Amino acid sequence: MPKQEPEKRGSNFTEVALGYTHEQAIAEASRCLQCPKRPCISGCPVSITIPDFIKVLLEGDMAKSVQVIKEANSLPGICGRVCPQESQCEAMCVMAKKNAPVAIGRLERYVADWERTQGIAMPSMPKSSGKKVAVVGCGPAGLTTAASLARRGHKVTLFEALHEPGGVLVYGIPEFRLPKAIVNSEVNFVRSLGVELRLDWVVGKTVTLDELLGNGYNAIFVGTGAGRPMFLNIPGENLGGIFSANEFLVRTNLMKSYLFPAYDTPLTVGKKVAVVGGGNVAMDAARCALRLGAEVTIIYRRSEVELPARREEVENAKEEGIIFKLLTNPVAFHGTSQGRVESVECIEMDLGEPDASGRRRPLEKKGSNFHIPVDTVVVALGTVPNPLIPQSTPDLKISSHGTITADDRTGRTSKAGVWAGGDVVSGAATVISAMGAGKLAAADMDEYLKG
Amino acid sequence: MYRIIEKSPLVPNIHLVKVDAPAVANKAQAGQFVIIRVDEKGERVPLTLADWDREAGTVTIAFMEVGKTTRQLATMRAGDSISNFVGPLGNPTEIEKFGTVVCVAGGFAVATIVPIARAMRAAGNKVIALMGARNKSLLFWEDRLASVCDELIVTTDDGSYARKGVVTVPLKEMLEKGEAINRVIAVGPSIMMKFVAATTLPFKVKTIVSLNPIMVDGTGMCGACRCSVGGETKFACVDGPEVDGHQVDWEELFSRQRAFLPEEKQSLEMWQRHQAEATKVQT
Numbered sequence: 001m002p003k004q005e006p007e008k009r010g011s012n013f014t015e016v017a018l019g020y021t022h023e024q025a026i027a028e029a030s031r032c033l034q035c036p037k038r039p040c041i042s043g044c045p046v047s048i049t050i051p052d053f054i055k056v057l058l059e060g061d062m063a064k065s066v067q068v069i070k071e072a073n074s075l076p077g078i079c080g081r082v083c084p085q086e087s088q089c090e091a092m093c094v095m096a097k098k099n100a101p102v103a104i105g106r107l108e109r110y111v112a113d114w115e116r117t118q119g120i121a122m123p124s125m126p127k128s129s130g131k132k133v134a135v136v137g138c139g140p141a142g143l144t145t146a147a148s149l150a151r152r153g154h155k156v157t158l159f160e161a162l163h164e165p166g167g168v169l170v171y172g173i174p175e176f177r178l179p180k181a182i183v184n185s186e187v188n189f190v191r192s193l194g195v196e197l198r199l200d201w202v203v204g205k206t207v208t209l210d211e212l213l214g215n216g217y218n219a220i221f222v223g224t225g226a227g228r229p230m231f232l233n234i235p236g237e238n239l240g241g242i243f244s245a246n247e248f249l250v251r252t253n254l255m256k257s258y259l260f261p262a263y264d265t266p267l268t269v270g271k272k273v274a275v276v277g278g279g280n281v282a283m284d285a286a287r288c289a290l291r292l293g294a295e296v297t298i299i300y301r302r303s304e305v306e307l308p309a310r311r312e313e314v315e316n317a318k319e320e321g322i323i324f325k326l327l328t329n330p331v332a333f334h335g336t337s338q339g340r341v342e343s344v345e346c347i348e349m350d351l352g353e354p355d356a357s358g359r360r361r362p363l364e365k366k367g368s369n370f371h372i373p374v375d376t377v378v379v380a381l382g383t384v385p386n387p388l389i390p391q392s393t394p395d396l397k398i399s400s401h402g403t404i405t406a407d408d409r410t411g412r413t414s415k416a417g418v419w420a421g422g423d424v425v426s427g428a429a430t431v432i433s434a435m436g437a438g439k440l441a442a443a444d445m446d447e448y449l450k451g
Numbered sequence: 452m453y454r455i456i457e458k459s460p461l462v463p464n465i466h467l468v469k470v471d472a473p474a475v476a477n478k479a480q481a482g483q484f485v486i487i488r489v490d491e492k493g494e495r496v497p498l499t500l501a502d503w504d505r506e507a508g509t510v511t512i513a514f515m516e517v518g519k520t521t522r523q524l525a526t527m528r529a530g531d532s533i534s535n536f537v538g539p540l541g542n543p544t545e546i547e548k549f550g551t552v553v554c555v556a557g558g559f560a561v562a563t564i565v566p567i568a569r570a571m572r573a574a575g576n577k578v579i580a581l582m583g584a585r586n587k588s589l590l591f592w593e594d595r596l597a598s599v600c601d602e603l604i605v606t607t608d609d610g611s612y613a614r615k616g617v618v619t620v621p622l623k624e625m626l627e628k629g630e631a632i633n634r635v636i637a638v639g640p641s642i643m644m645k646f647v648a649a650t651t652l653p654f655k656v657k658t659i660v661s662l663n664p665i666m667v668d669g670t671g672m673c674g675a676c677r678c679s680v681g682g683e684t685k686f687a688c689v690d691g692p693e694v695d696g697h698q699v700d701w702e703e704l705f706s707r708q709r710a711f712l713p714e715e716k717q718s719l720e721m722w723q724r725h726q727a728e729a730t731k732v733q734t
Contacts, residue, residue, distance in 0.1 A: 247673035266714030339706025
């Protein structure tokens with residue numbers, strides 16, 4: 001996959017992966033054996049009929065290739081970029097055993113990008129069912145559910161708390177991994193299906209689920225994600241210059257602080273930034289900080305093998321010059337007399353026996369404390385769901401982690417007329433798993449609405 | 452887009468804006484706030500509710516000109532629109548029949564104490580209001596506040612009107628006299644709220660303050676507004692904004708409020724230069 005050169009891309013926010021040329025796409029598509037077992041399909045959380053879209057692409061019918069994908073996945077331009085294909089479809093590819101799997105994700109991206117240049121085709125729409133549905137949260141789960149229900153004839157209103165649609169797609173994943181023009185294009189496609197988008201609506205405050213049900217909505221899907229950041233809870237964590245990854249990314253991606261002062265929201269990172277965490281969000285935050293001119297260090301308590309981030313993003317981060325301090329954990333933050341962070345006190349770690357998650361348990365090496373001087377810290381430990389909907393909906397069953405309890409196969413919650421899916425149910429996960437949950441819920445909701 | 456229905460200056464640099472926002476007006480309660488964004492490039496800022504009209508679908512906020520955003524908002528007029536107006540956010544003021552409630556307001560927070568005093572009175576409390584300003588020219592809504600409380604005491608730092616002194620002086624007097632006070636609510640600059648809490652602490656009177664940290668989303672997703680209350684980290688936007696004033700780590704709040712001072716200064720200076728040039732072009 002052609003990429004921007006590391007030295008160059010480290011100072012801009014434009015997309016790193018440049019996409020296939022037509023020749024590259026055809027060459028890659030030709031590698032697909034069209035094998036009879038088709039294990040790739042079972043690796044896909046939304047079961048795209050992968051060999052079919054590849055076959056049609058080879059035949060030169062790009063429009064049809066997109067349609068094949070869209071039967072299962074309404075947001076291919078996004079998934080082709082951010083799905084961890086290497087642990088999903090591509091992991092199952094028979095070619096993976098011999099040399100490299102077919103680059104399914106890159107092919108998906110190629111046809112989706114082609115469609116965008118042509119103008120996205122409108123699918124045929126059924127008769128109106130006369131039913132109204134409220135979808136809460138305009139992220140991957142909500143967008144998918146809204147599109148699916150609209151295509152089944154229902155009148156959908158999509159409620160979004162922020163001033164732009166997309167959820168993590170717009171506030172979390174940076175421009176250089178997922179251009180916002182693509183997110184806008186996908187959102188506009190969903191709106192073209194007749195879905196009404198309402199921004200600035202904080203469900204749980206501006207309106208409650210019970211009020212929606214009382215106001216003529218026949219069913220509700222809650223896809224509010226896992227947007228509340230977790231902190232380390234160590235001394236000094238509230239010093240100035242210490243941000244949750246959410247705040248850091250919201251300022252950078254949603255509020256465009258990298259264009260300050262033309263855009264009003266500030267974010268000055270200084271010269272040295274430490275990012276605590278090892279997932280995709282930590283990589284995103286680190287790579288944003290680098291582009292803001294800092295020397296960036298990732299601090300992670302386990303070793304490289306355990307890093308939860310996509311391999312591809314770890315490689316990109318390393319190429320860009322981000323330092324990885326592994327087997328290291330912060331124990332305290334120290335600040336100036338003005339209340340601003342100036343160093344992270346860390347301790348070295350060893351790996352012991354596996355814990356409940358199956359990963360080797362990190363153990364402190366007593367007395368190995370040392371300091372890393374910093375100007376800014378980003379805490380990227382993970383997120384849990386926002387409490388506003390549970391707080392305003394007493395009969396909605398919630399787990400001890402704050403996630404909404406919902407059936408695996410249908411998305412039904414404990415509250416009549418209310419479904420849920422995505423990170424708000426599973427805890428922080430992927431765009432594609434949120435979409436898969438949205439699809440299942442939409443199918444079940446459709447039966448309920450028509451039943 | 453949210454249309455400005457009315458806009459008026461209350462006193463120098465303090466303005467009242469009435470905005471067409473039916474969804475917010477419908478659910479608004481005393482003590483809550485909205486997050487506004489003036490235009491596409493604007494930052495998101497919190498402003499506490501001063502008034503609302505559920506029938507008309509309007510919400511009124513008060514603000515003081517401080518930095519770029521508030522100065523830009525000050526130049527807007529009735530008929531203009533602001534990009535985003537989100538709410539009502541935060542937990543509403545806890546309203547119960549406590550007995551005697553003292554509402555203390557400093558600066559432009561007089562606007563936001565009015566609905567709180569009104570709600571407390573409606574719940575059967577005896578309401579004593581204390582309002583303070585630096586000098587007479589900065590006082591506003593005295594009549595309006597008087598109409599929603601049983602007793603109103605006004606102070607000016609320089610003595611140019613009513614009692615001379617800061618707003619904690621009459622409060623301390625009441626407490627020392629042994630007046631039965633069941634609850635104090637203080638809204639205003641954080642330093643004022645700190646001193647109100649310090650004043651009531653020896654008398655063990657429950658004191659509620661309305662935290663005013665920097666915010667970005669205002670819905671609980673980023674932690675910009677985190678404050679230490681009772682040794683625990685709370686998000687002012689969803690766990691507050693009203694909290695027990697005796698439990699707040701004030702120094703931490705002050706220092707977090709200062710986190711972007713250089714950038715705020717830069718932004719304001721750029722705005723002022725831009726305004727000066729625009730005026731030159733016109734003449």
